[in-house]
Amino acid sequence: xxxxxxxxxxxxxxxxxxxxxxxxxxxxxxxxxxxxxxxxxxxxxxxxxxxxxxxxxxxxxxxxxxxxxxxxxxxxxxxxxxxxxxxxxxxxxxxxxxxxxxxxxxxxxxxxxxxxxxxxxxxxxxxxxxxxxxxxxxxxxxxxxxx
Amino acid sequence: xxxxxxxxxxxxxxxxxxxxxxxxxxxxxxxxxxxxxxxxxxxxxxxxxxxxxxxxxxxxxxxxxxxxxxxxxxxxxxxxxxxxxxxxxxxxxxxxxxxxxxxxxxxxxxxxxxxxxxxxxxxxxxxxxxxxxxxxxxxxxxx
Numbered sequence: 001x002x003x004x005x006x007x008x009x010x011x012x013x014x015x016x017x018x019x020x021x022x023x024x025x026x027x028x029x030x031x032x033x034x035x036x037x038x039x040x041x042x043x044x045x046x047x048x049x050x051x052x053x054x055x056x057x058x059x060x061x062x063x064x065x066x067x068x069x070x071x072x073x074x075x076x077x078x079x080x081x082x083x084x085x086x087x088x089x090x091x092x093x094x095x096x097x098x099x100x101x102x103x104x105x106x107x108x109x110x111x112x113x114x115x116x117x118x119x120x121x122x123x124x125x126x127x128x129x130x131x132x133x134x135x136x137x138x139x140x141x142x143x144x145x146x147x
Numbered sequence: 148x149x150x151x152x153x154x155x156x157x158x159x160x161x162x163x164x165x166x167x168x169x170x171x172x173x174x175x176x177x178x179x180x181x182x183x184x185x186x187x188x189x190x191x192x193x194x195x196x197x198x199x200x201x202x203x204x205x206x207x208x209x210x211x212x213x214x215x216x217x218x219x220x221x222x223x224x225x226x227x228x229x230x231x232x233x234x235x236x237x238x239x240x241x242x243x244x245x246x247x248x249x250x251x252x253x254x255x256x257x258x259x260x261x262x263x264x265x266x267x268x269x270x271x272x273x274x275x276x277x278x279x280x281x282x283x284x285x286x287x288x289x290x
Contacts (some may be wrong), residue, residue, distance in 0.1 A: 048160030
């Protein structure tokens with residue numbers, strides 16, 4: 001039975017609004033949650049713990065992508081939430097030290113169309129698309145782009 | 148809309164979780180991101196962009212290629228229909244084998260691909276073939 005915090009097929013999470021710095025909402029689909037959780041306990045924990053951490057305590061939020069051709073052709077406008085979590089998880093879900101020289105990234109797109117966002121609340125509602133991505137952005141690049 | 152608490156979300160994820168020992172290679176189409184995510188092993192991974200179509204996943208444990216993200220699937224499907232109409236004959240039982248998508252991605256390159264990118268595509272096609280992973284062909288008809 002879906003709880004109150006669920007729109008059909010999606011769960012609402014708290015996040016920092018990249019524009020205002022105020023609290024906002026981000027949606028993640030049940031399908032996405034299920035797909036990630038089925039891989040391993042570690043990836044389930046990454047999504048369950050590190051994604052909210054990154055959305056709520058980002059060290060930086062980037063707007064747009066560095067390569068134009070990577071933009072979603074259906075509707076541009078990605079946010080990339082970055083954090084340096086204090087730990088990581090192995091495939092068995094055991095807590096491990098963070099990976100050196102890597103940041104944890106969560107990609108969020110803006111609401112693409114009224115059909116997707118209908119009844120989902122504020123117009124700024126966003127969708128988590130790629131919830132557990134890591135990248136080895138180097139420290140210099142990272143610092144230079146901090147917001 | 149009530150926001151789910153962090154604790155509740157973490158608990159929900161753990162309820163859905165399966166141990167790594169039960170992992171099966173799979174590909175999953177994410178309609179929100181218009182991408183196909185392919186994973187052949189349950190290892191934690193980091194990623195590296197190859198080009199506008201493919202991002203490769205590397206195991207944090209071994210450094211080997213264990214998966215990928217195919218981006219802009221709608222656009223890819225349109226280009227396949229226009230430039231490689233014969234691609235449709237590879238569809239069986241409304242499924243597309245993932246290695247065919249990687250090969251098609253290589254064939255659709257606009258410029259001469261860099262050797263390193265070719266290696267990544269070939270490696271991904273090899274892993275996809277070995278693990279027999281496929282995705283729904285409805286992605287192509289939706290373009």
